[in-house]
Amino acid sequence: MPFLKTPEEITSTSTTDRMSQDRQHENGQLNIHTLPAREEEFVKDEYEDEDEDDFENECGPLRKRVDFLARLPYEVVDMIISELSINELLVCLDVSPKWQELLVEKRQHIWREVTLDHENYQSVSQLNLIGKHIRKYCLYFACQEILDGTVDQILSGSMNKLESLAWDCSDFSGRDVIKCVTLLQGSLTNLELVTTQDTRYLLPFDCPSLPSILNACPTLERIKVSLHSSEIQSNHLKIPRGSKLKYLHWNSGESMTLQEAEDILDACPSLVYLNIGCLDGPVPLSAFRTKCPTSLSYLHVDTGKSSSYGWSCGTDSNLSVNGLQSLSTCCINNEDWEELQTVTLMDQSTLQDMTVCHNDSFDLGGLLNIFKGPQVSLRYTHIYWRQRAVIIATTKNISPGENDETSPSGVITSAFERCHKDRHIPWFINSLESNAHARKVSKLSFYNCGTIDWHIPQLLQLPSLQELYFDGYGKEIGAVAGIIDKLCSPSSTPRLRHLYLGPVQGLTDKVVPRFAHIRGLKHLTLSGCSEITDEGIYSLANIDSDLEELSLLNCLNVTPQAIKYINQQLERRKQQMYM
Incomplete structure (x- = not known):
């Protein structure tokens, strides 16, 4: 019978053999051909660079260098590459010439969208390798090295196939912008000069004028300029006739003259989206609307505080047969309200979305009577809010001959300063109540509105309300108990079906059982x-109620056993109810 080694002896022998081979390797005595065939093919990298010999002399012989990208299936390689960020891909370009060839020439699609920021400013030199594959390029919080390097690369022609170019929270000069878009005419269709951060205290941007941009690059179809302030150099250029521009968002921080606005409407017959931040002078909204091209679907314009400018609707109206689908404007006085009604009635059959910046005197009920679309967004007239609160009403738009199941749903959103909640919330609810015959409110959601328990009786006057959602509610136990008491009042109609509260730090075990009432x-x-x-959970479970479902989110002191118990109780009670 052959002698069998124990596992300990096998491990000891293997360890001794490896140590012996390592000593032979260090002394140059180990013959590479004595290695197994499987290891032999990995000893020398088939993609060895010329500098590897120098590296080997300094750091010793190289062992087992494997180019896994060359050995893995293409599908697996694509999965690995798809998980890498642009910053990581740029680092991979420096691994070896083979990796660079693989990523640049054989995986061109990964470079279609590239964003450079201050963290990867050293990668700007690699734009000459990948520039021909980039279609969408963005500078985000870019430092001066990236700004200069990008302009140099574009002017050198290495990024001559760009379709979209954006400066986001990055400084720029109007001269560089014009140089870049001039060279990219023919391919560039989208240009963005925006600041997505609060930069009210920075110096004004050097922004080129709209005619300068469109004359430099007539192929542009989409322009978005959103800056806190800018200094636009005046010139005598006019927007070229027949411009291909379809999307224009122009809020440069400087007022646009009425003549410039009229030039846009005359020279851009293909406009679908138009957002003008501020006009330098009042103009009736209805008159502005009639001058818009027939293709326009979205319109936002601040038309000033009065309507004394000499534009008139006239008889030669350019009103589209399809009409506007979305409208955004200000309404802060009687003249604005009359103009808003006029335009709403013009496009009543097509308007789907309306955004209104308003003050305390705004007649929301009157607007809901004439606006038939599903989306209404209201913004109280504060530009910079300290504490923003939001109310969202989910509605059913009832028309003659329709019922609740077939009628379309809608959403009314109202954003305001939290300190004004005591007058804004009653105003909002009263407006909904006055329009209850046309829009049934099924759900009300309150975000960051604080304690509003004294408004509950008014909320319950909405005849179709079934859901209440409070997020950012009061932290005092009295506030939470107050809303429960109002909902438990004998005078309240039992139609509330769903209640959400959270986060509520003042809710204790003594209060929880009261939800059953x-x-x-x-x-x-x-x-x-x-x-x-x-x-508290056990107490709630042991009280007979109409409750069928309890959801606890981030209630860290409630155990799974308690949750399981109340779910069993509620399910048993539900089965008994429907037997």
Whole structure:
């Protein structure tokens, strides 16, 4: 019977053999041909660079260098590459010439969209390798090295196939912008000069004028300029007739003259989207609307505080047969309200979305009576808010001959300064109540509105309200108990089906059982209630109620056993109810 080695002896022998081979390798005595065939093919990298000999002399012989990208299936390589960011891909270009060839020439699609920022400014020198494959290029918080390097690369012709170019929160000069778009005419269709951060305290941007941009690059179809302030150099250029421009968002921080606005409408017959930040002079909204091209679907314009300018609707109207689909404007006085009504009635059959910047006197109920679209967004007239609060009403638009199931749903959103909630919330609810015959409010959501328990009786006057959602509610236990007491009031109609509260730090075990006394409540969701424990959950489960479902989100002191128990109780009660 042959002698068998124990596992310990096998391990000891293998370790001794490896140590012996390592000593022979160090002394140059180990013959490479004595290695197994599987290891032999990995000893020398088949993509060896010329500098490897020098590296070997300094650091010793190279062993087992494997180019895994060359050995893996193409599908696996694509999966690996797709997980890498642009910064990581740029680093991979420096690994070896073979990797550079693989990533640049054989994987051209990965370079279609490139964004450079201050963290990868050293990669700007590699734009000459990948520039011909880039279609969408963005500078985000770019430092001066990236700005200069990008302009140099574009002017050298290495990025001559760009379709989209954007400066985002990056400084620029109007001269460089014009140079770049001039060279890219023929391929460039999108240009953006924007600041997505609060830069009110920076110096004004050197922004080129719209006629200068369109004369330098007539192929542009989309221009977005959104700056806090700028200094635009005046010139005598006019926008070329028959411009291909379809999308224009122009908010340079400087007012646009009425003549410039009229030139845009005359020279850009293909406009679909038009957003002009501020006009230098009042103009009636209805008169501006009639001068818009027939293709226009979205219009936003600040028409000034009065309507004394000499534009008139006239009889030769350019109004599209299809009409506007989206409108955004200001309404802060009676003249604005009359103009808003006129335009709304002009495009009543097509308008789907409306955004209005308003003040306290705005007649929301009157607007809802004539606007039939599903989306209404309201913004109180504060430009920079300290604490923003939002109310969202989900509605059903009821028309003659329709019922709740077939009628379309809609959303009314109102954003305002939180300190004005005591007058804004009653105004909003009263407006919904006055229009209850045409729009049934099924859900109200309050975000960052704080304690509003004293508004609950007014909310319950909405005849079709079924869901209440409070996020960012008051932290005092009295505030939470107050909303429950109002919902439990004998005078309240038992139609509320779903209640969401969160995060509520003042909700304790003593308050939780009181939810069982809300008549008709089927679904209860509590989020971020760190003071609730199993005791409160068990107490709620043992009280007979209409509750069918309880959801607890981030309630860290409630155990899975308590959740399982109440779910079993609610399910048993539900089965008994429908038996």
